[in-house]
Amino acid sequence: MLTIGKLGAQAGVKVPTIRYYEQIGLLPEAERSAGKQRLYNRKALERLAFIRHARDLGFTLEAIRDLLSLSDKPDQSCAAADAIAKAQLREVESRILRLTALKAELERMVLQCAGGCIADCRVIEVLGDHSLCATDHHHHGHGEARQGQDAP
Amino acid sequence: MLTIGKLGAQAGVKVPTIRYYEQIGLLPEAERSAGKQRLYNRKALERLAFIRHARDLGFTLEAIRDLLSLSDKPDQSCAAADAIAKAQLREVESRILRLTALKAELERMVLQCAGGCIADCRVIEVLGDHSLCATDHHHHGHGEARQGQDAP
DNA sequence: CCTTGAAGCTATAGTTGCTAGAGACATTAA
């Protein structure tokens, strides 16, 4: 049996995040010790590692909730899981496209900045006037994969 | 003089977002009509367009705050503006790298899914076991450029 | 057996960048 700290260390998830996952029902309520501390078994560790890994791949908690409930029914078709993964793939691809356009625009801005004074700065100028842009960086996706978390 | 609705339409920013920008001090307090409605002039429109454009390029509101205060001092060196833009460029580049790794992993998952039942599903399996991964998708950036907003 | 320090507990509030709703007032077109 693992305490919440050990579990977090093994899965690479911070302790408050584990409690948060329990709170929103992504993890079941943990067993408790005599002194009301949470205790976890191997299955809980696997579930948490699954969540962590899916988060790393950019799945939302909602998508993960769906994937988890699918993985609890091993006899059904995996079409739904496949669809979720494909949607995620499309999402990632469209973000890459958009970011690539942004990158081009930023490079142009930075290259053209001669290092003079603000009045002549291309960065400020380009930001102030969209018509100076080469590319169409105008449509957007929905938030990146993770916030900055990293194993403690 | 523009009402807030016209201003938003011209700049491509929703009305509540404009009020929000004013609230957090990114836009100055607007003049008011006799009936206390906000009124804007050309300068306000330019400032808002600047913000909108910078948001489109993925700058945070904090970075934009800095850029705006720089652009108010046209005689100073543009080194600071240049640094902000370069930091943003590095940020975007690192997000692209990370997303590209994710994309490869997702493609592998999806390709290997034979479409059988959950018990054999590669998607579920790979998510459950990081050692099945080809790539190191383990370090992350800090949030994508925009939430889903788009001109009203 | 007792103490100390780390780890755990709950509960609440903060983060970013907005968006949505309620209920009241202003403006404009028919």
Next chain:
DNA sequence: TTAATGTCTCTAGCAACTATAGCTTCAAGG
């Protein structure tokens, strides 16, 4: 004049956590 918009303030909500405060529990050393 009346109806339909538009605008006002205020509050609360979204994702996905993170941070803080003030407590209790646990494991190890003396």
